[in-house]
Amino acid sequence: MAETLTVPKTKSGDGGGGDFVDQSFGDYGSGGESQKRADTAKLGLRIALGSVTMLFAAFTSAYIVRSAGEDWIPLAAPSLIWVNTVILLFSSVTMELGKRAFESWRPVAFRKWIAVTAVLGALFIAGQVAAWNQLASQGIYLQSHPHSSFFYVLTGVHAVHLLVGVLALFYVLMLARRYELTPGESSSPGVVATYWHFVGGIWIYLIVVLFYL
Amino acid sequence: MSEGHDDHGHGKQSFISKYIFSYDHKMIAKQYLTLVMFMAVVGGSLAMLVRLQLGWPGQHAQFWETLFPAGMAQGVMTPEFYVMLFTMHGTIMVFFVLSLGPVSGFGNFLIPLQVGARDMAFPFLNMMSFWTALPGAIIILISFFVEGGAAASGWTAYPPLSAIRSAIPGSAMGQTLWIVGMIFFIASFTMGGLNFVVTILNLRTKGLKMMRLPLTTWAQFLVGILGLLAFPALAAGSILLLFDRGLGTSFYLPAGIFIGDTLFPHSGGSPLLWQHLFWFLGHPEVYIIMLPALGFTSDIISTFTRRPIFGYRSMVYAIVAIAMLSFVVWGHHMFVSGMSPFLGTAFTMTTLCIAVPSAVKVFNWLATLWMAKIQFTTPMLFALGIVSFFVTGGLTGIFLGTNVVDIQLHDTYFVVAHFHFIMAGAGLFGLLAAVYYWFPKMFGRHMNERAGKVHFWFTFIAYYGVFFPMHYLGISGMMRRIYDPNTYDYLKPFQNVNTFISISAFILGLAQVIFLANYFWSMFKGKKVESENPWHANTLEWSTPIHPGHGNWPGDIPEVYRWPYDYQHPDEEGDHAPQWQPPAKVKAAK
Ligand code: HEM
C-alpha cells in the first residue's frame, strides 16, 4: 500500500512541449553572447518602463480623486509649455535620426543628432523652469490650489525622468567618442531612443490629463 | 571537492571589490542577509519592548531609564514611545527583514544558480540595489535619535498624523526620515525586481523552460513583477506626502485641522487617497513577503519527502493567480473607511477568490506529504511550520476579508494575530528554512542539526503561544495599537492573557539567540559538506562546486534535461535524478 503511494506518477509538470506558458516565454538556448546582452538590455528597459507607467498611473488616479474636491480651481496652462512641447517633439525626431544614423553606421551624423537631442532636452528642462516661473509670477504657486500643486509635481517628476534621459544621451556620446559602439551589437543607442520617445509620450499624456480631462 | 575557480577573469580581487562593492550575486546576497539579521535583531527587540508594556502596563523599573532616558523616564514607558515602538517594529520587519531577506537576499543568491546563469542580468544594478538599501536602513535607524524620535504613525503612515509635522512628536523629523528611508528602499527593491525578472526571462540555460523552473524561482519571478508594479504607487504616494508635510500642499489634508490652538491652512485634501495608494502597494507587499516562503516550502518538502511535488502545474498557476488577484483586493483594508457597501462587497468577493488558489497549494503540499517517508531535518521542520501557519492565518483571513465581519474585527488584536501568522510567521519561517537549507551552499558547511531542532520547537510553540491567544483578545474587543488596555474596564479581565503572551514572546525572542549562535558558529566550525549536493536535491544550484566562484560553474553551464522534481522516477536508478542528468535513454544511447 505505502509502497505504491511513495511513487506517484511524475508525468504532470515534466515540462513537455505544447504548454502555453513555454510557448509565450519561448525556450532558451539560442543566440550569441552579445546578441543575448542586447536583448537583455532591451527587455530590462521595457520592464523598467512598466514601472514608470505605474508611477504615472498612480499619480493620475490621485489626480482624478483629488479633482473631485470642492476646492478645485482649474488652472490655465502657462503659454510656455506649448513651446516646450514643440521642442520635445522635435527632439524625438532628432533622436530617431540619430538612432537610424547609428543603425546604418554613419558615425558623424549619429554623434551630431545625439548631441542635438541632448541639447534640445536640456532646452526643454530650462523651458520648464521658465514655465514654472511664468506661473509663479502670476501668483500661482505650488500650494495655491490643488490643480497648481499637481501641475508642479507632475511636470517636476517628468522633468526628472527627462534629465535621466539627457544624462543617458551624454553617456552614449561618451561611448561613441571612445569608439565603443558597434551597430547590430551595442544596445545603448536603441535603448536610450526608446526611453526618450517614452518620456516624450508621457509628456503628451500629462498635458492631456492636466488640461483636457 | 574542487574549489570553483574564477571564470570571469577577476582572478585577483581586492578586498573592496570582493566584499564591499561586489558584483557577484552570491556576495550581494550575503551582504543583504547580514543586514537583514541585524535589522531583525532590532525589529525583534522593539517587539519585546511592546510586549513588556502590554504584559505589565505602566510597570516601573528604574533600570530602563538608563537605556531610554526620554521614552522610559522614571522607568515607565510613555505612550509616545510605545507608538514609536510598534511603528518601527512593523516597518523594519515588513520591509527591512522579510522583504530584504527572502527576496533580495535569497532571490539574489538563488536565481542565477537555479536558472543556470553566471550572474544577474545587470550586476552593476544589483550592487547599486544593495548600496541603496543600506542607506535606507541607516536612515530608518537613525530616526530614533532625532528630535521628537522616530515615526509614530504606524507602519501604514496614515495622514493626517503622518502629514502634519506638529501632530505628535514622531510626526516631526522622524516621519520625514521614515519617508526618505522608504524611498531608498523602494529604489533598491525596484532595481532588484528588474534584475530578477530579466534574469529569469532571458538568462535561463539550455533546456530550462519556464515550466521546468523550481517553484522557488517561479515565486521570485512573480515577486519581481509585483514589486515593479506595486511599489511605484507607494513612491507616488510618498512624494505627495512629502509635499504636504513640507511645502504646504493639500493632497491629503482636509480643511479645518486644529492642532492645539492653531488652525492649519489646508483645504480639500483626502486622507483616504493615501490609504488607497498605500494599500495598492500594501497588499501585494504581503505576497512579496509570502510567495518566496511558499516557494521554499514546496522545494524543501519535495526534497525531504523524496517525492515530486504534487501538482506542479497547479502550483504555478496558483501563485500566478494569487499574484494577479493581489492587485484587486486592497480595499479589504478599508472596509470601515466609509466606502460604499457595494464597493466593499466587490472587494470581499475578490478577496475570497484568493482562498481558492491558496487552498490548492495547501492540498498539494498535503498530497506530497501523504504517507511519505519524511526526513525531519531542520529546514523540513520549518517548512512544515509554514504550512501550519498558512492554514491558521488563511482561515482567519476569510473572516477578515468578509466586510460585514471585518467591521467588528477591524483594528483589533484579531488582525494582529491574523497577519502575524499569514505574513510574519510564514515569512519568518521561510527565511529560517531557507537559511538552514541553503547554508551548505552559502558557506560549504552544515548548521548544527540538534541546535536547529531545539530552535525550531521553541520557536514554533512559542509562536503559537504569542499569537494564538490574540484571536480571543481581538474578538473580546481589545484594539490594536493600544498603549494600556487596562484603561478600559472591560479589558481588565484579560490582563493575565496579555501577561502570558508576553512571557511567550520573551521565550520566542530568546530562542532566536540559539539560531544566531548556531549561524555564526557553523560558519566557521560547522561540519564541512562532503559533496556538492548534500541534500541529494535536484535543482541546479547543487551542481555548482562546493565553493562556487564568480561565474558559478568552472566550466560550461550545465544543460537542463528535466523538471526539478524527479524523485523516485521509475525509469532512473537511484532515488533522484537532478535536472542536469540526461534521461536514462539518452545516457544508454551514448
Ligand atoms: C518576534 C516576534 C514578534 C512579536 C512578539 C511581535 C509582536 C507584535 C505586537 C504585539 C504588535 C502589535 C502592537 C500594537 O498593535 O500595539 C505587532 C505589530 C506588528 N508586527 Fe509584530 N511581532 C513579531 C514579529 C513580527 C514580524 C516577523 C513581522 C513581519 C512582517 C511583524 C510585523 C508587524 C506589523 C506590520 C505590525 C503592525 C504595526 C502597526 O500597527 O503599525 N511582526 N507585533
Ligand SMILES: [Cu+2]
Ligand atoms: Cu490585504
